[in-house]
Amino acid sequence: MKTSILLVDVDRPDTWTRYRNGLCDRCAANCCTMPVEVRLPDLVRLGLVDPFEAEHEAPKQIARRLDKAGLIEHFNFKHSIFTLARRASGDCHFLDAVTRRCTVYERRPNTCRAHPQVGPRPGYCPHGPRATNAGA
Numbered sequence: 117m118k119t120s121i122l123l124v125d126v127d128r129p130d131t132w133t134r135y136r137n138g139l140c141d142r143c144a145a146n147c148c149t150m151p152v153e154v155r156l157p158d159l160v161r162l163g164l165v166d167p168f169e170a171e172h173e174a175p176k177q178i179a180r181r182l183d184k185a186g187l188i189e190h191f192n193f194k195h196s197i198f199t200l201a202r203r204a205s206g207d208c209h210f211l212d213a214v215t216r217r218c219t220v221y222e223r224r225p226n227t228c229r230a231h232p233q234v235g236p237r238p239g240y241c242p243h244g245p246r247a248t249n250a251g252a
Contacts, residue, residue: 124244126150129237139243145216146242147231148208151189152200158225159198162210200225 124131126146133139156175159165164187165178179191179198187209190199201209210220218224227234232241 124242124246126242126246129240129242131242132237132240133243135232135239135241135243139241143216143241143243144246145207145211145218146244146246147228148211148216148218149202149206149246150235150242151202152208152225152227153197154200154225154227155197158227161223162220162225163223 124133124146126149154162156165156170156178159178159182160167160170164182169178175196176191176193179188179193182188182198183191187201188198189201191197192199203209203213205213207213208218210218210224212219218228232239
């Protein structure tokens with residue numbers, strides 16, 4: 117009897133698993149490959165922006181500096197939302213590539229703290245073996 121393995125595609129929330137306690141214990145951190153939108157207080161908590169800079173500099177200027185340093189990949193001027201940069205693999209900059217655990221867990225952004233209650237499919241997460249585009 118052949119067993120099929122359901123692959124998760126982070127870009128297709130219909131392939132995600134309903135979240136339950138303990139699911140993260142055996143996770144490959146697929147959610148850490150999705151874009152992470154943050155606000156200025158998150159950047160201060162992460163240590164990417166100094167509190168004085170956050171209070172006295174315009175968000176646009178801060179975004180320019182962070183972009184130049186390769187720390188963000190996008191800035192939404194209208195809503196002052198920064199999107200954190202990711203590695204070429206798509207992983208979050210703060211994800212340990214070997215352990216697949218967050219290296220800034222205690223300081224993680226609110227977006228990460230609220231996952232999976234908030235996101236593309238509230239109450240679900242991209243847990244499981246990841247689908248790749250290698251065969252596409």
